[in-house]
Amino acid sequence: MDYSKIVSKKAAALKPSGIRKYFDIAAKMDGVISLGVGEPDFSTPWAVRREAIKTLERRKTIYTANPGLMSLREAVSEYTADRTGIKYDPDGEIIVTVGGSEAIDLTVRALVEPGDEVIIPEPSFVCYKPIVELTGGVPVIIETREEDGFKLKAKALAEKITQKTKLLILPYPNNPTGAVMTKEDLEPLAEALRGTDIMVLTDEIYSELTYDHTHFSVISLPEMKERCIYVNGFSKTFAMTGWRLGYMCGPREILKHALKIHQFGIMSSPTVSQYAAIEALRSCAEDVENMRNEYDMRRRLLVDGFNRLGLKCFMPQGAFYVFPNIRSTGLTSDEFCERLLYSKKVAVVPGTAFGDSGEGYIRVSYAYSLNHLKTALEKIGEFVKELKC
Amino acid sequence: MDKLIKLLRTNARISDSELAVMLGTTEEEVKARIKELEDKKIIKGYSTVFDEDFVSKDYVRAIIELKVTPKAQVGYDEIAREIAQYSEVESVYLVSGGYDLSVMLRCHSLKEVSDYVAQRLATIDGVVSTTTHFFLQKYKESGIMLIDEDKDERVLQ
Numbered sequence: 001m002d003y004s005k006i007v008s009k010k011a012a013a014l015k016p017s018g019i020r021k022y023f024d025i026a027a028k029m030d031g032v033i034s035l036g037v038g039e040p041d042f043s044t045p046w047a048v049r050r051e052a053i054k055t056l057e058r059r060k061t062i063y064t065a066n067p068g069l070m071s072l073r074e075a076v077s078e079y080t081a082d083r084t085g086i087k088y089d090p091d092g093e094i095i096v097t098v099g100g101s102e103a104i105d106l107t108v109r110a111l112v113e114p115g116d117e118v119i120i121p122e123p124s125f126v127c128y129k130p131i132v133e134l135t136g137g138v139p140v141i142i143e144t145r146e147e148d149g150f151k152l153k154a155k156a157l158a159e160k161i162t163q164k165t166k167l168l169i170l171p172y173p174n175n176p177t178g179a180v181m182t183k184e185d186l187e188p189l190a191e192a193l194r195g196t197d198i199m200v201l202t203d204e205i206y207s208e209l210t211y212d213h214t215h216f217s218v219i220s221l222p223e224m225k226e227r228c229i230y231v232n233g234f235s236k237t238f239a240m241t242g243w244r245l246g247y248m249c250g251p252r253e254i255l256k257h258a259l260k261i262h263q264f265g266i267m268s269s270p271t272v273s274q275y276a277a278i279e280a281l282r283s284c285a286e287d288v289e290n291m292r293n294e295y296d297m298r299r300r301l302l303v304d305g306f307n308r309l310g311l312k313c314f315m316p317q318g319a320f321y322v323f324p325n326i327r328s329t330g331l332t333s334d335e336f337c338e339r340l341l342y343s344k345k346v347a348v349v350p351g352t353a354f355g356d357s358g359e360g361y362i363r364v365s366y367a368y369s370l371n372h373l374k375t376a377l378e379k380i381g382e383f384v385k386e387l388k389c
Numbered sequence: 390m391d392k393l394i395k396l397l398r399t400n401a402r403i404s405d406s407e408l409a410v411m412l413g414t415t416e417e418e419v420k421a422r423i424k425e426l427e428d429k430k431i432i433k434g435y436s437t438v439f440d441e442d443f444v445s446k447d448y449v450r451a452i453i454e455l456k457v458t459p460k461a462q463v464g465y466d467e468i469a470r471e472i473a474q475y476s477e478v479e480s481v482y483l484v485s486g487g488y489d490l491s492v493m494l495r496c497h498s499l500k501e502v503s504d505y506v507a508q509r510l511a512t513i514d515g516v517v518s519t520t521t522h523f524f525l526q527k528y529k530e531s532g533i534m535l536i537d538e539d540k541d542e543r544v545l546q
Binding site: 019020023034036037038039041293297298300301304349370374 | 403541
């Protein structure tokens, strides 16, 4: 059979994630020091794991309601209100999803018609563009710049808005740059959107991992709740990536349609994870604080380390990545990553995996122990020194 | 807990400059703060956590539980001080519960441990009874895991 004729054109046209590029090679080498992963090195807090065990012992292993356990939706509603001042009704304005990823997928599928334009700031996480393309939507890229702190500027946004613009994706705190948007940064964007029918998918999965300032959500600005789908989850905040649990909050009239897609595609999110997640929201503030402090120290160490090596490094304000500028080496992102891997066995992700505007940068994750990071920095130091010779 | 103390607790060899970077302060401030902690005896000393299989092949370690009759005026302190004088004694704790003093010993042989307990500890005035537990395996010390940790199985997405 000629499968290439059978596979859907849209699926075939999807490019594989650029994050994996060098890691497939790295997987075949011995003793590689990876700085690639996008998930915490911490274990899920014990209180959460214990709750999951209890859930299993009580034989709570059946489906939940399609939008998730009511008690979890109530906890999400309280938690979100506490942080943003915005209250979502657990009955109709919240869906518990399989990770933030499913919430992104549901949002796009519930909103985007073929031909609709979706504005995506880049560099950003790899999933937005392919998901938009699968629906027949047209990704419209805005390249953010280091000199703007990789923030989305209202002027750049206004230039890309057309009659066909359906959705703006707002991925802050940002993976891979670590950029955040403050209230002052968000207000001009909100102003550009008020009075339009453009929706915003605000992906705030790293909202609890910000360092110098507390995170501010776009939904907290006047007239924004009604035009936002707020996406968050448990993976990064509570080190719960494998539990596959996130949520979306937004207008009832949109979520009721997204819920149908969720119902037919997923049924309900993992039950054990849902019970455990209630415990995460209610009793793990101290665990989150400890993880944040640890990430913060690693962040400072790496930024200082890269700057010392002459690789100018933007000070990230959120997430757990640094995004050093490697242009001073004269190499492209790809060349840098490839040579670093082969000569020093250190694996990092090229900035270009997150969009063309990532050229000239590499993404370095600090979801690793201090000793691991220090060893990696030393090796990168040797590499940069040898380049200069 | 103080962030500096937390960092030093698991790695006393982190350089002052690295500490300064991680804590968002200056090297001078770190030096001054450590000196202050040392002067105030809040930092009591620095020790190294070894792989005991490697460095203590020829040693036997034990915990001795001691029941003692506290003395008037000085309570347990006098007995604890006396025990702490011996070089074989690694640590001495006063604990609550079924016994009073917990003494950790490091000796060259089982015989040495038993001699020490019989001749030195049991004979101290006020010691009512002793129970000796030999160490078999050490899993974690001073916040440092001594067994192989799980392999990093995270994959890239």
